[in-house]
Amino acid sequence: MQVSSFLTRFTLASSLLLVGTSFGASACSSHRGPDVSIAPPRSTSMTTSTPTSAVASAAPGKAPARAPAPAVSVAGPVEQPAAEQPAAAAARVERLRVPGDLPASIVFKTARGAPTTIFLPGICSNASAYLESFPETARAHGGILAIDGDVPCPKREGSHSFSWDAARQHARIEAALAAAGVETVGAEGITVIGYSQGASIAEELAARWPNRYTRVVLIGAPKDPLPAHFRQARGLVTMSCSLDVVSRMREAARKTSLAGTPATFFEMPGCTHGNVADAEHIFDEALSWLDTNGKPTPDGARDVVITGPL
Numbered sequence: 051m052q053v054s055s056f057l058t059r060f061t062l063a064s065s066l067l068l069v070g071t072s073f074g075a076s077a078c079s080s081h082r083g084p085d086v087s088i089a090p091p092r093s094t095s096m097t098t099s100t101p102t103s104a105v106a107s108a109a110p111g112k113a114p115a116r117a118p119a120p121a122v123s124v125a126g127p128v129e130q131p132a133a134e135q136p137a138a139a140a141a142r143v144e145r146l147r148v149p150g151d152l153p154a155s156i157v158f159k160t161a162r163g164a165p166t167t168i169f170l171p172g173i174c175s176n177a178s179a180y181l182e183s184f185p186e187t188a189r190a191h192g193g194i195l196a197i198d199g200d201v202p203c204p205k206r207e208g209s210h211s212f213s214w215d216a217a218r219q220h221a222r223i224e225a226a227l228a229a230a231g232v233e234t235v236g237a238e239g240i241t242v243i244g245y246s247q248g249a250s251i252a253e254e255l256a257a258r259w260p261n262r263y264t265r266v267v268l269i270g271a272p273k274d275p276l277p278a279h280f281r282q283a284r285g286l287v288t289m290s291c292s293l294d295v296v297s298r299m300r301e302a303a304r305k306t307s308l309a310g311t312p313a314t315f316f317e318m319p320g321c322t323h324g325n326v327a328d329a330e331h332i333f334d335e336a337l338s339w340l341d342t343n344g345k346p347t348p349d350g351a352r353d354v355v356i357t358g359p360l
Contacts, residue, residue, distance in 0.1 A: 141185035143178055146229055150360040154226040155181050155196040157188035164232040165193030168223055172246025172324060173211040174203035180245065183329035191337045197226050212247055216254040224356040237351035239264030239284070241340065246270050246324060253279050262354060265340045268302070270294050270323050275302040277309040285344030286313040287336045291321035312343045
């Protein structure tokens with residue numbers, strides 16, 4: 051009886067305990083606070099300026115965030131484009147009146163000063179036509195004065211040959227130089243270029259007036275040049291078209307070099323006697339070689355006054 055009464059009371063207490071627990075859980079659930087959402091963190095990137103409103107809304111008691119300083123350019127002064135230089139006028143061959151003689155042809159150097167080189171063509175040739183093939187080189191190397199022969203060719207109008215009189219050709223050269231404004235030939239002398247018959251005349255000029263014609267260029271000479279004629283020369287260049295007297299001119303340079311005078315040979319490709327090939331380039335090479343390899347002006351050399359008109 052006592053046991054039955056005890057079981058009855060235990061069962062009743064357990065039932066009351068289950069009811070109370072369930073009621074408490076329901077009450078807690080119905081009185082939960084509002085949902086709180088957690089915003090993701092703000093971006094940490096910074097712009098070059100911060101709006102004023104952002105500074106004003108800073109929390110009281112805290113220093114507002116300082117806006118980053120704007121970027122400052124440290125580049126130097128802007129370079130102005132260089133003024134465009136006018137293109138240099140093309141070199142040109144001019145006709146030069148020579149009192150008492152035929153007109154000469156000339157390419158002046160850039161400053162229009164006195165020429166430093168003489169050109170002599172061959173039999174029944176036209177000096178101007180040759181000079182027209184390398185005017186830029188002529189100007190770049192101090193100007194070139196070209197004279198025609200003194201004997202006209204009856205069947206070729208405008209063409210001339212030289213008389214075989216070196217003294218006369220020397221006087222004609224000086225008259226042409228005087229017409230170009232030259233009064234004296236500098237101590238360094240002048241360069242003489244001769245083609246064919248002009249090469250023979252140039253060789254004789256160098257042999258007879260070595261202090262005047264100090265550098266020599268011979269092209270397609272009709273006979274073997276003699277090294278002894280260039281003993282006092284500062285330098286010799288021989289040239290030939292590839293279809294002309296190559297061996298003669300190459301051998302002349304070799305023998306002259308062995309005799310003690312600086313000498314070399316240049317070949318013009320694909321041309322025949324009386325012609326030129328790649329003239330601007332080949333004449334520039336020849337004259338540049340003399341500039342670089344020729345002997346220096348001898349000590350004691352002096353300027354020479356020219357005789358002037360014929």
